[in-house]
Amino acid sequence: MSARALTRHGWVVPLVLTALVGVVSLAVMGEYGQRQVMIIVVYTLIVSGLNLSFGYGGELALGQVAMFAAGAYVTGVLASHGQYELLIALVASVAAAGAVGLVSGVPGLRLGHWSLALTSFFLVLLIPDVLMLFEEETGGLQGLSGILDPTLFGITLAWSDFFVFALVLGFLWLMVVRNIVLSRHGHALRVLRESPSLAASLGLSAYRLRLRAYVLGSLPAGAAGCVFAYLTGFISPDAFTLNLAIALLAASIIGGVDSIYGAPVGAALLVLGPLQTSGAEKLSTLLYGVFLVVVGVLLSGGLASIGRTLLRRAGLDPATSHAVPAAEAGTFRVPGERVTVAGVRKAFDGVKALNGVDLRAEPGQVLAILGPNGAGKTTLLNAISGFVRPDEGQIRLGDRELRGLSPDRIARQGVSRTFQTPLIPRGMTAQEVVECGRLGRPGPRLPGVVLRSPKMRRTRAEDRRAAASALAFAGLAEVAGTDAQALPLGTRRLLEVVRAVVAQPGVILLDEPAAGLDDAGQEELARLVRRARDAGGTVIIVEHNVRFVLDLADRVVVMALGEVIAEGTPDEIRNDETVIATYLGSRSQAPAAAGARAEEDA
């Protein structure tokens, strides 16, 4: 099998490794060794869930231990009531862990990172109290024993069967994570981690994405609890401490928070590593702490990033290995719609950033908004795309009212935008960056992604084809497979425009796209914008660069102090006296700007 085929069928290597671990442990190791392997599986499940919510979702949760405890106790309580069926226990444990995740995640995620970290940390402190509250069922501080002899479909499992069950469970979960991470759901999470604003502008709701990643990440901890309960036969609050939470976090970080296979590596180090030797036990907390600071500061990718570098050296770059379909550029259409802005006002603490703005942009035209700093251009763009909520007025796309909707809903209505500094998520190829432009479109649901359903495959193929043809449309086909962050600024700007176009939006908003570009870069950009317009797109462009804009635009609106002071064709604007006085005329520009500031202060 060739190296390329190996990376394409990413499940082969882990499957072989898992099988190898299974065979070796069963053949060579005694029960003690097998126990160690199963503890590694248990920690792998928990760490992998943590990676999903922290590494991919960007939200640090310290409460994985609480979900782990929930799973273990559900299994334990079922066993104490005579229910030893492993699959029932597994489903119930996972459900319990998910419920704990949902209850803590819904409020915890409302207020950004710290509040989730702390509410979930709180969960761990609550474990003993909750167990005491249900002392009759849980055995309180004494714990719960006799969780033995699980059955599968009614047949009691031998020790080696249970071992295989755990190993298979661990493998299946890693494949679930892999399928999610490599799908558009995974892309969405990476976009979110890079920038919540970018996620919103692509039609993704940050809150829902985070909640989904967090709840999803709590599920394997429940499964881990189920396995753990039958592995030890006895559970008590002593097993579910803050120290374990910290150790798991350390394992996650050393393995690499944003990696799939970093989890088993980190878990193995946790179980077999130097910290388990008896002398280090007293020092372990201190060492974990030092470790969190050092790795947190120095190395964000963990061991996985080192592994990836090695793979790339060996010519097995996982990022570029999927084939990019060849595409034809000619047929690309952008279904532009009319944008109507009427009487829009917005004040920030009394400063009128927008003071009754009216404008209209038509399909197949480029509308440019010019104006000095503080004129309200970017505020207007933000108002249309929902990042700023206007105090009054109307903003319509076609005949749909946009004012009052959240940015992600506005994006799904067909508003695409770029940002002043290109936002390109780390570690994505140009092709993938462009595919992200389609994340807001309806796609396969999570179960479909996990099982790689036909619908998921179809959507993925469509996304790839659309992205490839949009890249070809922009003349960027040859960079499709390169790491997008390594591209020069001009190309990244183009890439942002392509990402905005690929969603086939009703309107494309470009926020100072020419800033920092040299003449050649500006020309390429202008060519791409014209092509998007000729393909039927409605383009609104905010720009400082007067020459660039007057050459490109079909209509121009000039703003000053939150108001439209002139509107017309580029030629009309060039000769408009008010515009020359307030903005264009180089000699009068400075006093005008100073006067503007004085008025603002008053």
Add this chain to the structure above:
Amino acid sequence: MTVIWAGLAVGAVYALVAVAYNLVLTTSGVFNFAQPQFIMLGTFLAYEGLVAHDVPVVVVLAGALVLGGVLGFVEERLAIRPLPDAGGGHGALVTTVGASVVMLGAALVIWGTNARNVPPVLLDEGALTLLGGQVEKTDLLIIALAVVSAAVLHVAHRRSRFGLASRAAITDAAAARLRGIDAGRVQTLGFVLAGMFAMAVGVIVASKVTANVTLGNNLVILGFVAVAVGGFGSYAGALLGGMVTGLAEQLSLRYVGSEAPLLILFVLLLTVLMIKPTGLLGDREVRLL
């Protein structure tokens, strides 16, 4: 009334934690997870000074101020300053948790897990009957300390040059820099001040909470509840939130049972986060990174 006094006294401790959180929050936007560990170390400093070595109280307090300031400085320099600006607050999340675990681990190595009693500082032992309830003299001192420090910082944050500079720095660091405000220095000073304050608080509350290594982890949460209820970045809110938290804890302990307080506080926290995420007196300027 005795239970009310007890609630106000523990509430004052939580309020002091919340004030220390705010000192860092309002100067750098970082939630310093390690802050309560300064209080924990302060209690052990009090034990070493007052019980083990018989050092005068004033010297112990001065030592706490110096050591707290140094540790705050070190934390900022090692765990916060080197982080890249990009990537939001994730880096600081991990590293302040790391700093917290380092301090906890060090205390474990030095003092082990046994709790130690520490005599009251500044006032002698003994209870008073006030407004129909029993209250320890030290508890009154702690309540007074919480009220005074919250009030002073509330005013200072609005009026003093440093307060204004810090508000400018976290609203827009670049703009502040253009006005000649060194956002980096403001941040360092915030960590140093918070460290000094928290460790001195540790010395003063040691007789009430005893010197023990688990103190930090409990205060992390309860101080957070105080800050979340009162409002992030608000000193008046810190006092209010701390008192609400302390009263809720003591009342539920007295009338519901020993398992109840944490659960009830958890529900309180979730309710506040759901209904009013900025807290009762939240400061809109402070955005959690």
